[in-house]
Amino acid sequence: MKSYIENINKAFESRIRLGIMSILMVNDWVDFATVKEMLDITDGNLASHITALEKLEYVEVRKQFVGKKPNTTYAATSAGKKSFVDHLNALESIIKKTT
Amino acid sequence: MEEKNQHLETLTEIRSLMEKSSRFISLSGLSGICAGIFALIGAYAASVYLAIDPVLGDYSAYDGTSYSSPNVRSVSDFYTFFFTDAFLVLFFALAFGSYFTIRKAKKNNQSIWGATSKRLLANLMIPLATGGIFCLILLNHGLIDLIAPCTLIFYGLSLLNASKYTLNDIRYLGISEIVLGLIASYYTGYGLLFWGVGFGLLHIVYGSVMYFKYEK
Numbered sequence: 001m002k003s004y005i006e007n008i009n010k011a012f013e014s015r016i017r018l019g020i021m022s023i024l025m026v027n028d029w030v031d032f033a034t035v036k037e038m039l040d041i042t043d044g045n046l047a048s049h050i051t052a053l054e055k056l057e058y059v060e061v062r063k064q065f066v067g068k069k070p071n072t073t074y075a076a077t078s079a080g081k082k083s084f085v086d087h088l089n090a091l092e093s094i095i096k097k098t099t
Numbered sequence: 100m101e102e103k104n105q106h107l108e109t110l111t112e113i114r115s116l117m118e119k120s121s122r123f124i125s126l127s128g129l130s131g132i133c134a135g136i137f138a139l140i141g142a143y144a145a146s147v148y149l150a151i152d153p154v155l156g157d158y159s160a161y162d163g164t165s166y167s168s169p170n171v172r173s174v175s176d177f178y179t180f181f182f183t184d185a186f187l188v189l190f191f192a193l194a195f196g197s198y199f200t201i202r203k204a205k206k207n208n209q210s211i212w213g214a215t216s217k218r219l220l221a222n223l224m225i226p227l228a229t230g231g232i233f234c235l236i237l238l239n240h241g242l243i244d245l246i247a248p249c250t251l252i253f254y255g256l257s258l259l260n261a262s263k264y265t266l267n268d269i270r271y272l273g274i275s276e277i278v279l280g281l282i283a284s285y286y287t288g289y290g291l292l293f294w295g296v297g298f299g300l301l302h303i304v305y306g307s308v309m310y311f312k313y314e315k
Contacts, residue, residue: 019112030214034120
């Protein structure tokens with residue numbers, strides 16, 4: 001039982017972080033506005049959660065200019081993808097255990 | 100038990116976000132039904148113009164170069180009719196199709212002109228435009244019999260390609276169109292009939308299936 005809990009990743013405990021990772025798992029590079037629209041949250045809220053994931057090196061950030069507008073896009077790193085999958089598997093095991 | 104439900108809910112939410120962010124799920128079945136109805140009207144108009152029975156008609160009178168219909172006065176008259184007919188079908192199918200899809204996108208809270216819809220359109224348009232140009236080349240070479248089968252085959256391939264970015268049912272519609280196109284290219288001369296089945300009937304069938312599956 002203990003091994004399952006070990007894989008529950010604290011970094012993904014918030015719904016917003018789970019949301020960010022879900023989107024980045026299935027897309028290559030996604031811009032700030034798209035993530036924001038998908039999750040329906042404020043700029044500040046999203047920025048702080050993304051920064052947290054970036055610090056853990058789960059998310060990679062790329063800043064570019066489209067014309068004169070700055071455009072920031074995000075992608076999940078391979079470490080981020082792996083941790084996220086482990087986290088999901090752990091959640092699934094817990095569900096199966098309790099049935 | 101409480102905790103278990105919470106985890107289940109989380110997993111469901113993750114699944115839906117993955118789906119929603121990578122696929123354009125707002126394609127409405129009603130759009131397909133509309134496209135099918137207009138295609139059937141267009142095909143019927145063409146059969147009246149060529150004076151052949153839409154289903155059991157004698158297609159041998161129609162061999163691609165000579166037309167027995169009194170409505171066909173000249174070759175340019177023939178082209179004008181078919182381009183107008185095709186344009187009207189396309190226009191009405193797109194207009195009504197967009198209406199239902201925009202309506203569904205609003206309901207789903209998915210933006211109609213976002214990353215997912217752009218990706219869907221780009222992947223649909225590349226094979227479709229290739230097919231369109233190829234059919235114009237066939238026309239230029241006078242291979243009129245092969246045009247209807249080619250539109251079906253290329254449309255099928257376009258759908259197959261686009262299906263990765265929208266509802267998965269589109270994939271089976273694409274495969275059906277390809278099969279029908281191949282049969283039609285063997286039995287040439289029945290272009291209009293196959294075209295009516297492919298663009299009319301199949302759209303209506305798949306549109307209804309998708310409507311009852313996702314929107315009811």
